[in-house]
Amino acid sequence: MSASTEIENYPGELPMLRGLVRVIRAIAEHGDMDELRRVLAEHEIDEQAAYAARGEKATVPAATATPHVFIEDARLRALHDAMTAKRGEWRSSDALRAVRDSGVRGVSRGYASRLLRALVEKGLATAHGPQDGRFYTLSTKGGTAT
The missing domain is CATH 1.10.10.10 (Winged helix-like DNA-binding domain superfamily/Winged helix DNA-binding domain)
Structure with missing residues (x-):
């Protein structure tokens, strides 16, 4: 087992999060909140699918899943x-x-x-x-x- 798989909750989590951070930085420069909401919702779906693929509960606690400014409903x-x-x-x-x-x-x-x-x-x-x-x-x- 590699060092990255020992700290990842699912395979590929760290590269996914690094990519998300790059996208959020780009969005932050332009201040497009609708795009930020869309990207965060897509990430949440991808993350749930990764947990589901491992046979685990697909949701994580809301406080750790998304920043408080994101409201799905x-x-x-x-x-x-x-x-x-x-x-x-x-x-x-x-x-x-x-x-x-x-x-x-x-x-x-x-x-x-x-x-x-x-x-x-x-x-x-x-x-x-x-x-x-x-x-x-x-x-x-x-x-x-x-």
Whole structure:
């Protein structure tokens, strides 16, 4: 067994990660967040396939799988991006409008409320006020998004 296979979780992990770092550096120079999301999603798929090929659980803990800025769910990501762009108090009606404005269809006000609660559960947002007057703000600490 070579030294690289002893520290790799699956064969070829280190070359894959080195390639990913090169691509991320290139993307960082141009500031294209959509491309970064696409590349990270592709890496996640490739990594899951590598784990599956070894017969192991295909997922790794979210905190180690991707940086906290990456949110796989398109609706949740759209809401987080909107909240990041326009800081302040967010209610379910604001969340509904932001997600719909991003081009996502089929979202109700109740679902928008669930998205806000999901951001809270991931540590990306904070809930404030009583149940009948609740609003949300982005957390100042990083969370664990996937």
